[in-house]
Amino acid sequence: MDTSSVVPSRRAVVLLSGGLDSATTLAIARAAGFDCCCLSLDYGQRHRVELEAARRVARELGASEHRLIRLDLAAFGGSALTDHDIAVPTGGVGGGIPITYVPARNTIMLSLALAWAEVLESRDIFIGANAVDYSGYPDCRPEFIAAFERLANLATKAGVEGQHMTMHAPLIDSTKAEIIRQGRALGVDYAITVSCYQPDPQGRACGICDSCRLRRAGFQAVGVTDPAPYAEAC
Amino acid sequence: MDTSSVVPSRRAVVLLSGGLDSATTLAIARAAGFDCCCLSLDYGQRHRVELEAARRVARELGASEHRLIRLDLAAFGGSALTDHDIAVPTGGVGGGIPITYVPARNTIMLSLALAWAEVLESRDIFIGANAVDYSGYPDCRPEFIAAFERLANLATKAGVEGQHMTMHAPLIDSTKAEIIRQGRALGVDYAITVSCYQPDPQGRACGICDSCRLRRAGFQAVGVTDPAPYAEAC
Numbered sequence: 224m225d226t227s228s229v230v231p232s233r234r235a236v237v238l239l240s241g242g243l244d245s246a247t248t249l250a251i252a253r254a255a256g257f258d259c260c261c262l263s264l265d266y267g268q269r270h271r272v273e274l275e276a277a278r279r280v281a282r283e284l285g286a287s288e289h290r291l292i293r294l295d296l297a298a299f300g301g302s303a304l305t306d307h308d309i310a311v312p313t314g315g316v317g318g319g320i321p322i323t324y325v326p327a328r329n330t331i332m333l334s335l336a337l338a339w340a341e342v343l344e345s346r347d348i349f350i351g352a353n354a355v356d357y358s359g360y361p362d363c364r365p366e367f368i369a370a371f372e373r374l375a376n377l378a379t380k381a382g383v384e385g386q387h388m389t390m391h392a393p394l395i396d397s398t399k400a401e402i403i404r405q406g407r408a409l410g411v412d413y414a415i416t417v418s419c420y421q422p423d424p425q426g427r428a429c430g431i432c433d434s435c436r437l438r439r440a441g442f443q444a445v446g447v448t449d450p451a452p453y454a455e456a457c
Numbered sequence: 458m459d460t461s462s463v464v465p466s467r468r469a470v471v472l473l474s475g476g477l478d479s480a481t482t483l484a485i486a487r488a489a490g491f492d493c494c495c496l497s498l499d500y501g502q503r504h505r506v507e508l509e510a511a512r513r514v515a516r517e518l519g520a521s522e523h524r525l526i527r528l529d530l531a532a533f534g535g536s537a538l539t540d541h542d543i544a545v546p547t548g549g550v551g552g553g554i555p556i557t558y559v560p561a562r563n564t565i566m567l568s569l570a571l572a573w574a575e576v577l578e579s580r581d582i583f584i585g586a587n588a589v590d591y592s593g594y595p596d597c598r599p600e601f602i603a604a605f606e607r608l609a610n611l612a613t614k615a616g617v618e619g620q621h622m623t624m625h626a627p628l629i630d631s632t633k634a635e636i637i638r639q640g641r642a643l644g645v646d647y648a649i650t651v652s653c654y655q656p657d658p659q660g661r662a663c664g665i666c667d668s669c670r671l672r673r674a675g676f677q678a679v680g681v682t683d684p685a686p687y688a689e690a691c
Contacts, residue, residue, distance in 0.1 A: 338562070
């Protein structure tokens with residue numbers, strides 16, 4: 224795993240959800256000189272409006288390509304983000320792994336990024352995983368990213384041929400405030416990102432789900448107003 | 458990684474392609490007493506008739522459930538199995554990684570199995586990967602399976618909670634002949650399996666692609682006739 228910005232003029236696959244973290248990650252990859260091919264997953268998430276945000280972010284931040292791949296994780300269920308019968312918790316960020324956790328989501332997303340990277344002959348994959356304000360997801364931890372990098376180098380043609388595949392998680396150790404500061408310095412317009420787990424059809428955030436709470440606390444710590452639209456004043 | 462048959466009366470997710478290896482793997486998992494939930498991937502493969510075979514195999518071998526998940530890997534291309542503009546080689550099994558290699562396919566399939574296993578609260582995943590007659594795919598090697606098991610235990614709720622996730626690859630060290638012998642002893646009817654990369658619309662094998670060649674050589678070594686239909690006598 225490499226958490227720093229590195230090696231200019233190479234092609235990278237960047238996982239892009241349309242939220243604050245992945246937008247910042249794309250800005251970091253661009254600033255490091257990577258030619259960025261963005262990948263978003265339509266996995267049956269209830270907050271599908273984030274995919275529209277991903278399109279805007281890819282365009283605004285100068286991605287070379289943006290590809291959307293469909294995979295119906297709702298077929299497995301087990302998460303408030305894919306099962307409409309499970310409510311998104313709004314009572315505040317608690318301990319343990321929350322019901323918004325989507326089983327193996329980051330493993331699946333990195334696997335898909337790996338497939339595309341192989342075809343593109345890219346050796347670099349960027350993911351906006353974050354272990355600080357991470358809301359308790361096991362697949363957002365540094366040891367998970369490191370284990371995936373190890374796997375990627377055994378799983379692929381590139382790895383077998385002795386070329387190193389690198390998983391970049393540049394935000395893994397950052398607080399939400401640090402992420403926002405870094406993104407603002409790189410010119411990210413957070414008004415076009417969507418972090419909310421249950422935005423309304425107009426894309427306005429609820430303000431009270433875990434993701435909204437973490438985002439709002441981050442902007443508060445930075446001392447600036449979140450430019451994204453909220454359904455009501457929180 | 459555990460390559461032996463173990464622990465009765467537990468639920469397992471079994472990756473099932475409809476070919477010889479995965480059918481044998483399902484038979485082994487059943488014989489070990491596992492309640493088997495089979496997962497097949499419709500990934501845009503040109504040999505989609507194997508998915509019909511997967512249905513038959515799941516039913517015949519007593520799977521509790523069979524789920525088919527769609528994911529369009531053809532969107533990435535780069536393989537003769539998903540890109541109809543790339544011909545399937547028929548000149549014999551050569552050295553190196555062949556063009557039938559689908560980038561990151563086993564990583565993706567194991568990731569999906571992992572997602573379903575988490576929802577089912579299963580700790581056991583079976584895959585028919587085989588390192589002997591494996592035709593040069595990097596993601597069929599024992600070190601790949603071991604690295605995925607390590608990842609699975611970092612990626613999941615179960616792993617975080619101290620329960621061990623096991624990747625079973627019971628055929629990893631077997632020759633094709635040994636696989637066929639084991640499957641026959643367990644009562645697998647190989648007539649209903651499809652291994653060919655380019656079967657005709659009736660599901661009859663071409664007999665000359667790498668997969669057909671490896672299968673035929675296996676049956677020859679065992680000294681029995683392959684009961685599967687071939688387009689013409691090979």
